[in-house]
Amino acid sequence: xxxxxxxxxxxxxxxxxxxxxxxxxxxxxxxxxxxxxxxxxxxxxxxxxxxxxxxxxxxxxxxxxxxxxxxxxxxxxxxxxxxxxxxxxxxxxxxxxxxxxxxxxxxxxxxxxxxxxxxxxxxxxxxxxxxxxxxxxxxxxxxxxxxxxxxxxxxxxxxxxxxxxxxxxxxxxxxxxxxxxxxxxxxxxxxxxxxxxxxxxxxxxxxxxxxxxxxxxxxxxxxxxxxxxxxxxxxxxxxxxxxxxxxxxxxxxxxxxxxxxxxxxxxxxxxxxxxxxxxxxxxxxxxxxxxxxxxxxxxxxxxxxxxxxxxxxxxxxxxxxxxxxxxxxxxxxxxxxxxxxxxxxxxxxxxxxxxxxxxxxxxxxxxxxxxxxxxxxxxxxxxxxxxxxxxxxxxxxxxxxxxxxxxxxx
Amino acid sequence: xxxxxxxxxxxxxxxxxxxxxxxxxxxxxxxxxxxxxxxxxxxxxxxxxxxxxxxxxxxxxxxxxxxxxxxxxxxxxxxxxxxxxxxxxxxxxxxxxxxxxxxxxxxxxxxxxxxxxxxxxxxxxxxxxxxxxxxxxxxxxxxxxxxxxxxxxxxxxxxxxxxxxxxxxxxxxxxxxxxxxxxxxxxxxxxxxxxxxxxxxxxxxxxxxxxxxxxxxxxxxxxxxxxxxxxxxxxxxxxxxxxxxxxxxxxxxxxxxxxxxxxxxxxxxxxxxxxxxxxxxxxxxxxxxxxxxxxxxxxxxxxxxxxxxxxxxxxxxxxxxxxxxxxxxxxxxxxxxxxxxxxxxxxxxxxxxxxxxxxxxxxxxxxxxxxxxxxxxxxxxxxxxxxxxxxxxxxxxxxxxx
Ligand code: SF4
Ligand SMILES: [Zn+2]
Ligand SMILES: [Zn+2]
Numbered sequence: 178x179x180x181x182x183x184x185x186x187x188x189x190x191x192x193x194x195x196x197x198x199x200x201x202x203x204x205x206x207x208x209x210x211x212x213x214x215x216x217x218x219x220x221x222x223x224x225x226x227x228x229x230x231x232x233x234x235x236x237x238x239x240x241x242x243x244x245x246x247x248x249x250x251x252x253x254x255x256x257x258x259x260x261x262x263x264x265x266x267x268x269x270x271x272x273x274x275x276x277x278x279x280x281x282x283x284x285x286x287x288x289x290x291x292x293x294x295x296x297x298x299x300x301x302x303x304x305x306x307x308x309x310x311x312x313x314x315x316x317x318x319x320x321x322x323x324x325x326x327x328x329x330x331x332x333x334x335x336x337x338x339x340x341x342x343x344x345x346x347x348x349x350x351x352x353x354x355x356x357x358x359x360x361x362x363x364x365x366x367x368x369x370x371x372x373x374x375x376x377x378x379x380x381x382x383x384x385x386x387x388x389x390x391x392x393x394x395x396x397x398x399x400x401x402x403x404x405x406x407x408x409x410x411x412x413x414x415x416x417x418x419x420x421x422x423x424x425x426x427x428x429x430x431x432x433x434x435x436x437x438x439x440x441x442x443x444x445x446x447x448x449x450x451x452x453x454x455x456x457x458x459x460x461x462x463x464x465x466x467x468x469x470x471x472x473x474x475x476x477x478x479x480x481x482x483x484x485x486x487x488x489x490x491x492x493x494x495x496x497x498x499x500x501x502x503x504x505x506x507x508x509x510x511x512x513x514x515x516x517x518x519x520x521x522x523x524x525x526x527x528x529x530x531x532x533x534x535x536x537x538x539x540x541x542x543x544x545x546x547x548x549x550x551x552x553x554x555x556x557x558x559x560x561x562x563x564x565x566x567x568x569x570x571x572x573x574x575x576x577x578x579x580x581x582x583x584x585x586x587x
Numbered sequence: 588x589x590x591x592x593x594x595x596x597x598x599x600x601x602x603x604x605x606x607x608x609x610x611x612x613x614x615x616x617x618x619x620x621x622x623x624x625x626x627x628x629x630x631x632x633x634x635x636x637x638x639x640x641x642x643x644x645x646x647x648x649x650x651x652x653x654x655x656x657x658x659x660x661x662x663x664x665x666x667x668x669x670x671x672x673x674x675x676x677x678x679x680x681x682x683x684x685x686x687x688x689x690x691x692x693x694x695x696x697x698x699x700x701x702x703x704x705x706x707x708x709x710x711x712x713x714x715x716x717x718x719x720x721x722x723x724x725x726x727x728x729x730x731x732x733x734x735x736x737x738x739x740x741x742x743x744x745x746x747x748x749x750x751x752x753x754x755x756x757x758x759x760x761x762x763x764x765x766x767x768x769x770x771x772x773x774x775x776x777x778x779x780x781x782x783x784x785x786x787x788x789x790x791x792x793x794x795x796x797x798x799x800x801x802x803x804x805x806x807x808x809x810x811x812x813x814x815x816x817x818x819x820x821x822x823x824x825x826x827x828x829x830x831x832x833x834x835x836x837x838x839x840x841x842x843x844x845x846x847x848x849x850x851x852x853x854x855x856x857x858x859x860x861x862x863x864x865x866x867x868x869x870x871x872x873x874x875x876x877x878x879x880x881x882x883x884x885x886x887x888x889x890x891x892x893x894x895x896x897x898x899x900x901x902x903x904x905x906x907x908x909x910x911x912x913x914x915x916x917x918x919x920x921x922x923x924x925x926x927x928x929x930x931x932x933x934x935x936x937x938x939x940x941x942x943x944x945x946x947x948x949x950x951x952x953x954x955x956x957x958x959x960x961x962x963x964x965x966x967x968x969x970x971x972x973x974x975x976x977x978x979x980x981x982x983x984x985x986x987x988x989x
Contacts, residue, residue, distance in 0.1 A: 308873060313871055314868075314874065315872045315874075343787070344787060344788075345789050346790070347789070378765070378769065381768050381772045381781045382768070383939050384938075385780075390777060390780045390935075391783060392783055397754050399754075402754035404755055412786075412787035415785055462754075492940045496936075496939065
């Protein structure tokens with residue numbers, strides 16, 4: 178029988194080997210007895226969920242015995258984690274964030290991501306179009322990862338942590354930051370003030386972090402407002418709005434500004450009187466900006482600029498109070514990497530392509546379908562196209578988990 | 588719940604005690620109250636704010652029984668209670684009559700009793716809101732310290748005094764964001780969005796009036812909880828007649844207050860832009876997010892699209908599995924699972940998830956896609972009626988000419 182792409186049996190064995198040695202290092206999420214667990218294995222027989230693992234021993238034993246491809250726990254706390262959804266008895270939930278480079282528009286995706294229309298023979302690279310030429314939107318995709326996507330995700334995570342700590346007053350001890358094991362980062366907040374917030378409140382938090390619904394007039398940018406000081410150094414969105422605008426205007430090229438189709442005066446002020454605009458932002462109350470940039474143009478510019486300060490989080494994950502999220506420090510079945518907890522303060526220097534590549538073993542001979550290049554533990558691999566290559570275990574596992582290759586059995 | 592204590596017919600051990608208590612205090616005899624200053628204060632406070640614990644205890648302590656209420660001494664209380672509910676129905680706002688604090692104080696639980704006896708959800712909600720507005724009006728006249736104290740003592744808010752000027756307006760209070768969100772996340776005006784507030788270190792800056800407005804929501808919830816379960820028991824004639832009178836006022840005003848209903852037939856032209864976006868996505872086969880599918884399905888269910896029609900529509904334009912699609916739709920329609928019919932997400936939710944697209948002028952006046960639909964449908968129907976009239980007029984004109 179021909180070997181399946183991705184060689185799930187082989188990968189599963191490697192996962193077993195790793196869990197046998199390392200399951201004792203996996204810590205329990207806090208309030209363990211109230212959590213629901215869920216797992217997927219390599220052979221696709223659906224999700225095993227509504228599982229309760231009330232002690233650390235039981236949790237670790239489960240991982241050792243099952244070596245799951247994907248391991249999750251609930252963000253929620255329940256009276257009875259094993260009951261079905263309506264009878265669980267919701268007690269509260271951590272506030273969780275998911276930052277995934279998949280949601281971003283990045284130039285590197287043009288290099289490593291591909292799509293094909295299933296309806297006609299159109300194909301392309303990078304992000305999917307909303308709709309194909311043929312009027313349908315049924316695509317097959319192949320998405321990969323590179324250090325640039327991971328860097329972009331890290332940047333968004335930094336902005337998120339900054340808002341949580343500065344604006345929401347979250348203590349660093351109440352935050353857990355994890356590399357997601359794939360294209361991004363997860364942040365969990367354990368704090369009693371967040372725990373019982375309902376979906377509406379969480380939606381407001383999402384809007385806050387993404388600056389959705391932000392109105393300049395409430396950040397001081399209105400002629401009706403009075404004030405003497407610049408807001409640039411202030412906390413919250415008052416400061417962030419000013420700083421975003423400042424950074425955007427100081428960096429923007431004239432062509433970019435022209436593309437925004439601002440009012441004539443606003444456009445000319447930003448391009449030709451840049452220094453005056455920046456100085457006003459720096460030295461004076463934002464109400465002094467409106468004579469230079471009319472309110473409508475200001476909104477347009479802010480639309481572009483606020484992204485410099487807002488964080489691009491997944492809106493659904495954070496508003497869902499019954500979310501299943503990856504169990505930190507387990508393995509991710511689509512990469513073979515570890516979902517890794519990163520100590521507070523270590524994020525700037527954290528390199529997932531070194532740190533999270535935790536599995537090793539003897540070299541493996543692979544047969545490739547198609548795969549782009551990647552740097553793992555400082556070593557460069559690929560690209561590969563319909564060829565046979567022998568690779569160290571860590572690289573082999575990555576390409577197998579991404580289903581770009583299969584084990585070549587002699 | 589102290590309300591039950593009043594209406595539950597119990598042994599009448601305390602009756603004597605209550606009667607003496609009441610007789611010793613003719614409601615209009617102020618001199619009598621002055622004998623105990625602090626008690627008088629708390630009576631007045633409780634008359635203003637029925638939710639404060641001291642007031643709740645005071646009423647509980649009286650341990651009134653149903654039959655006690657038939658005593659002529661209570662006629663005023665029974666009348667004022669009926670008036671509270673009537674005001675809620677007609678003005679949407681209960682007045683504050685503090686000249687006779689005891690009457691005002693006791694009339695609140697009786698009003699609650701009337702509302703639960705009538706047992707209409709819509710009335711319960713309207714009454715809760717009207718009582719909350721009453722509290723808001725009174726709170727606005729209080730000093731900030733008083734507002735803070737009520738917020739802390741009655742609703743356990745984490746609130747501090749820390750004055751600052753924001754754009755020239757003095758903001759004296761700072762409130763923990765979680766307490767802020769509990770009340771404000773239901774508001775629609777941009778100024779209440781958290782992103783438009785000044786927040787630092789987990790505390791949101793507020794003016795005293797704004798704090799009072801947020802307390803209104805807490806009061807609304809507090810009252811709602813107490814009027815939401817209908818009750819039924821036989822009443823003495825004096826009370827029954829008043830309940831009947833209030834019910835009559837409610838029935839007379841019901842249709843006026845209910846707002847316009849959704850049109851009977853589905854009017855495609857009245858769909859809001861967000862739902863058109865979801866529909867187009869579905870038609871093109873774009874992989875719709877869960878939120879898009881849920882939003883559209885619940886919208887269609889609520890405007891009355893028959894389930895069979897939806898199932899065939901969905902399975903025709905997508906490669907969805909028929910039985911799974913049916914199950915999901917029936918779930919949203921409340922025919923399966925926990926049997927609640929889901930209402931579509933609000934505009935705010937759709938906006939968060941990136942589904943609010945191509946807003947038009949009607950969008951600016953609504954906060955829910957169903958209100959958009961209702962509004963636009965109404966406009967379309969009115970336009971059609973006018974046209975019909977015109978053509979009728981024209982035809983009659985031509986007939987005359989002939
Ligand atoms: S404002 Fe509301 S109704 Fe209008 S498009 Fe947005 S979500 Fe839909
Ligand atoms: Zn196509
Ligand atoms: Zn990349």
